Amino acid sequence: xxxxxxxxxxPVDFIRQIIAEDLxxxxxxxxxxxxxxxxxxxxxxxxxxxxxxxFGIALENGGVCHMRFDDTNPSKEEVAYVESIIRDVRWLGFxxxxxxxxxxxxxxxLYDYAVELIKLxxxxxxxxxxEEIRQYRGTLTEPGKESPYRNRSVEExxxxxxxxxxxxxDEGSHVLRAKIDMASPNLNMRDPVIFRILKVPHHRTGDTxxxxxxxxxxxxxxxxxxxxxHSLCTLEFEDHRPLYDWVLDTLRTPCHPQQIEFARLxxxxxxxxxRKLLQLVKEGYVDGWDDPRMLTISGLRxxxxxxxxxxxxxxxxxxxxxESWIDMTVLENAVRDDLNxxxxxxxxxxxxxxxxxxxxxxxxxxxxEAMNHPQNPEMGSRMLPFSxxxxxxxxxxxxxxPSKFHRLGPGREVRLRYGYLVxxxxxxxxxxxxxxxxxxxxxxxxxxxxxxxxxxVKGTIHWVSATHALPCRxxxxxxxxxxxxxxxxxxxxxxxxxxxxxxxxIEGAMAEPALVGIAxxxxxxxxxQGFFCADSVDSRPGQPVFNRIVTLRDTWAxxxxxxx
RNA sequence: UGGGGGAUGGUCUAAUGGUAAGGCGGCGGACUCUGACUCCGCUUAUCGGGGUUCGAAUCCCUGUCCCCCAGCCA
Numbered sequence: 100x101x102x103x104x105x106x107x108x109x110p111v112d113f114i115r116q117i118i119a120e121d122l123x124x125x126x127x128x129x130x131x132x133x134x135x136x137x138x139x140x141x142x143x144x145x146x147x148x149x150x151x152x153x154f155g156i157a158l159e160n161g162g163v164c165h166m167r168f169d170d171t172n173p174s175k176e177e178v179a180y181v182e183s184i185i186r187d188v189r190w191l192g193f194x195x196x197x198x199x200x201x202x203x204x205x206x207x208x209l210y211d212y213a214v215e216l217i218k219l220x221x222x223x224x225x226x227x228x229x230e231e232i233r234q235y236r237g238t239l240t241e242p243g244k245e246s247p248y249r250n251r252s253v254e255e256x257x258x259x260x261x262x263x264x265x266x267x268x269d270e271g272s273h274v275l276r277a278k279i280d281m282a283s284p285n286l287n288m289r290d291p292v293i294f295r296i297l298k299v300p301h302h303r304t305g306d307t308x309x310x311x312x313x314x315x316x317x318x319x320x321x322x323x324x325x326x327x328x329h330s331l332c333t334l335e336f337e338d339h340r341p342l343y344d345w346v347l348d349t350l351r352t353p354c355h356p357q358q359i360e361f362a363r364l365x366x367x368x369x370x371x372x373x374r375k376l377l378q379l380v381k382e383g384y385v386d387g388w389d390d391p392r393m394l395t396i397s398g399l400r401x402x403x404x405x406x407x408x409x410x411x412x413x414x415x416x417x418x419x420x421x422e423s424w425i426d427m428t429v430l431e432n433a434v435r436d437d438l439n440x441x442x443x444x445x446x447x448x449x450x451x452x453x454x455x456x457x458x459x460x461x462x463x464x465x466x467x468e469a470m471n472h473p474q475n476p477e478m479g480s481r482m483l484p485f486s487x488x489x490x491x492x493x494x495x496x497x498x499x500x501p502s503k504f505h506r507l508g509p510g511r512e513v514r515l516r517y518g519y520l521v522x523x524x525x526x527x528x529x530x531x532x533x534x535x536x537x538x539x540x541x542x543x544x545x546x547x548x549x550x551x552x553x554x555x556v557k558g559t560i561h562w563v564s565a566t567h568a569l570p571c572r573x574x575x576x577x578x579x580x581x582x583x584x585x586x587x588x589x590x591x592x593x594x595x596x597x598x599x600x601x602x603x604x605i606e607g608a609m610a611e612p613a614l615v616g617i618a619x620x621x622x623x624x625x626x627x628q629g630f631f632c633a634d635s636v637d638s639r640p641g642q643p644v645f646n647r648i649v650t651l652r653d654t655w656a657x658x659x660x661x662x663x
Numbered sequence: 664u665g666g667g668g669g670a671u672g673g674u675c676u677a678a679u680g681g682u683a684a685g686g687c688g689g690c691g692g693a694c695u696c697u698g699a700c701u702c703c704g705c706u707u708a709u710c711g712g713g714g715u716u717c718g719a720a721u722c723c724c725u726g727u728c729c730c731c732c733a734g735c736c737a
Contacts, residue, residue, distance in 0.1 A: 110677045110685085137737050172736060229735060236733055240665045243733090274735055284666040286733050295735040314737045338667050338732050360668085362730095367674095373737095415686065417676040421669050422730055429675080429687055439700060446697095474700070505698065514696055548696050559696045626697045655698040 112418035114359055118156060118329055121357075127328045130162035134188065135202075135318070137169045138180035138302075140373035141388040141395045142187045144409070144430070145364040151413035152361070153331055154193040165325055166195040170203045171317050173301035181302070183388070187396035192406045198325075202317050203303045205324055209312045210264065212320060212350055213275055213294060217256045221349055222293065223249055224259035225276045232274075235281070236289050242282035243289045249278060263296055266309045270296045277316070279345060287342045291315060319343040323352035330356045333363040334420065361418050367583040368427045369394050370593050375586075384597060385579075391634075391646050392579045392601050402576060403622050403632030403648035408437040427578060431649045438622055438630045438648070443471040443478055446516065446561040447610040447625040447645070449573060451490035453536045453565060456521060459487040464564070467547065469517040481613045485518050488565040490609045492627075495560045496537055498526070503658070505558035507537065514559040516626065520545040561626050568609035573631070573645040575603040608645070617643050627651065 111119070121127045132153040136142065142150075157164035166188065170176050188195075216222035225248045227235060237243030251259075263273050275294035283289055293316035300306045319342075322330045330343075337360045347355045365371060370379075376395065379385045388395050391402035399409065412433035416425050446469075465485045472478040491507070500508035507513045512522040521539040529535050544551050548559070579601045585593035617623065620635040629650035637644040 112676090116679090135737090139737080169737065175736075232735075233733070238665085238733060242665090271735065286666080289733085292735050297735085311735095313735075318737085334668070335731055336737090340667090362669090415675085417686090419669090419676070423675060426674060426687065432687070435699090444697080473695095473697080503698095516696060518696095556696085558698085561697075624697085624699085627699070628697090629699095651697075651699045653698070658698080 110417075113420070114152070114329070114331060114361060114418060115156060115159075117357075117359060118160065121328070122160065129328070130157055130160035131165065131326055131328045132157050132162070132331060133165040133167050133322065133325065133327050135167045135169045135321075136184050137172070137175075138177060138184060139172070139175040140180060140377055141183050141397055143371060143373070143376060143396065144366060144394045144399065144412075145371045147191060147396060147409050148364045148413050148416070149331070149333075150188055150191060150193060151410055152418065154188075154195075155413075156329075156331075162328075163198055164193070164195060165198040165200055165327070167200040167321060167325070168202065169314070169318065169321075170201055170301070170303065171311050171314060172297075173299045173311065174297060176302055178302045183397060187400075190400060190406055191396065191409060200321070200325060201303055202312075202321050203301060205317070205321055206304060206308055206312070208324060209317060209320060210310075213260065213312075213316075214257065215350060216277065216293075217260060217275075218253055219349065220253060221278050222275055223251055223256050223278055224263065225249070225274050225290075225292075226272065229271060232292070236286065237281070239286070245281050246276070246290065249290070260294075263294070263310050264308070266298070268296060270298055272296070275310075277342075277346070279342075285338060285341055287315065287339050288345070291342060315339055315342045316346060319346045319356070319358075320350070320352065322356040323347055323354055326354055327356040328354075330358045332358060332360055334360050334422075335363075336360055360420070362420055362422055364416065365422065365424045365584075366394065366427055366430065367424055368578040368580045368585075370580070370585055375593060378594075382594075384594065391574070391576050394579075401635060401646070403620075403630065403646055404434050405437050405441075405622070408434040411437065424584070434630065434649050435652075438624065440475075442622045442624045442630055444469075444473070444624045444626050445611055445614055446483070446563060447571075447573070447608055447614070447628065447631075448490045448492050448561065448563050448568070449575075449605055449608045449625075449628065450493040451563075451568075451607065451609045452493040452496060452534055454489045454491050454521070454539055454562070455536055456487050456489070456519075456539050456541045457524065458540045461487055463487065464567075465546075467517045483517060483611055483613075484564045484567040485515075486564045486566055489515070489562045490565055490568060491515075491537075491560055491562045493534070496523070496526070496534065498534070506560055507539075507558070511558075512556055514545075514548050514556045515562045516559050517548055518562060519543070519548065520550055520556055561628075563609045563611050565609075567612045569612050569615050571608050571610050571614075571643055571645060572637075573605045573608040573647065574634075575605065575647045577601050577603075610643075610645075614643060615641050619643075622648065624651075 134153045154164040225246045274292045276290045279288045281289045294310045297311045298309050340358050389397035389401045466482040467485050495506040497508050519541040521541045525538045527535045580596045581598045582596045585596040617633045619633050619638045622632045630648040631645040633643040
């Protein structure tokens with residue numbers, strides 16, 4: 100590249116600007132962020148945005164990003180989710196060293212802080228029922244009213260809170276509330292519950308506790324305990340920031356991290372909420388959290404997406420505070436860009452039709468050399484067996500082709516990639532009008548694919564030798580939903596918009612024989628088709644199963660659509 | 664109708680009082696042993712109305728529209 104080119108200045112998002120200023124002003128000497136998932140589901144592409152942000156910023160500033168499980172609600176959380184989250188973040192390429200934490204590690208500290216709050220006269224045990232608390236909270240436009248238990252003595256609160264912790268009360272009968280302001284226009288400040296009784300064993304602390312702290316109370320203190328400098332979260336927590344700050348201002352904590360909110364990721368043609376993804380899994384619309392159609396990290400991994408492509412996607416979508424919709428094509432382009440450079444090429448016929456080269460000697464087999472990557476000779480080459488009977492793509496032949504069709508048709512010449520130039524002489528149809536075989540002649544002087552007389556052949560198609568081909572199963576994946584925003588209409592379920600053809604399974608695809616040894620999980624480009632990967636679960640030695648990651652851009656298909 | 668946020672081409676992001684820029688998409692073309700890749704060109708934007716200023720996407724006033732909040736979820 101010409102070094103006189105203008106340098107490309109990558110825009111810096113508003114969060115990085117704030118952090119840069121904090122470093123410059125001396126407010127902080129380092130940057131410590133955290134990624135705080137609740138282990139109640141699998142991570143999805145939306146989380147990837149947050150992961151890349153938090154880990155990315157730490158990396159850029161020579162700081163660290165803590166991995167912290169926000170596990171304060173044992174009724175929804177499981178170790179299986181913890182494990183999947185750890186696997187997914189590692190796979191994305193991030194490392195937290197020894198900074199692996201759990202909010203549940205802080206239960207004792209959180210309890211002590213609560214006692215402190217009570218002593219400060221800033222928290223009280225409330226015996227209102229769930230329903231009563233709701234009623235006392237008021238509405239968006241009307242202030243709430245104070246709980247009759249609000250002005251208990253410190254001693255009584257201390258005693259009651261200790262007894263809550265000791266299991267003397269039933270679930271729902273008592274809660275600990277922060278004493279703030281029942282008339283606050285911010286509902287989060289109307290004496291929020293900070294501890295509730297949950298007689299549920301916790302996946303890490305077992306039955307040590309029967310009271311569990313709430314998110315708002317836990318998160319800020321966990322951040323402070325860990326010395327987080329910047330606590331990045333999504334927009335819906337903006338209203339919670341006053342409470343975050345209240346807790347840290349009221350208590351004596353090691354530090355007071357700054358919460359900054361950004362807009363969550365929305366992607367067209369998918370749903371992003373954990374609840375809806377769970378629903379798809381539980382109701383069997385997909386095969387599991389790692390179904391290749393799912394936009395979970397595990398689903399994307401199984402589909403064949405690379406960590407680098409997801410990182411570059413997160414890089415390119417930007418960061419802001421306005422609700423935005425990223426087009427699915429941006430994600431698809433991210434893998435295409437990565438795989439175009441890094442995936443070796445191969446040939447595979449998805450919908451085979453037989454071609455017989457009448458003037459090719461019966462029984463003869465030639466080895467044709469094929470580049471593994473036309474733009475990168477360093478990736479080497481492989482040999483393709485060529486013989487009298489081949490398979491080509493059914494869609495590469497037309498009985499009455501229009502002039503713009505650069506493929507096979509009666510009397511037309513086409514190049515078999517890395518093979519020979521062949522001309523169609525005739526074809527055979529069955530009684531239903533389905534093409535059974537196509538007869539061609541080949542030009543023996545065109546070995547390798549180029550004519551010695553320099554004649555131009557516009558079309559090049561892929562092929563495999565019929566007797567050498569590896570029959571295999573290929574799954575053609577497409578978008579899970581048919582509409583840009585499946586959640587747009589509150590009246591209709593998002594499930595109404597599921598794409599019935601999001602997975603088309605082909606049993607009789609014919610791959611070039613070299614593919615027999617492909618490693619499970621490895622990506623490859625099937626030339627002229629798309630990028631595929633050998634499925635890491637269903638492939639067997641010598642019997643790969645392929646997932647289509649994404650098609651190649653297809654301007655011919657686009658052209659055809661315009662005609663219809 | 665309380666509070667908190669947000670409005671820049673179709674879409675996402677930049678410009679931080681000084682020529683409204685880039686990506687994706689779309690359209691057109693070049694190249695090509697992948698109708699891929701690559702390359703070139705084009706298209707379209709500051710939510711409305713006032714004001715301050717030599718100069719406003721940016722500052723002020725005002726209006727409109729959109730999102731979030733009434734879990735003992737996170």
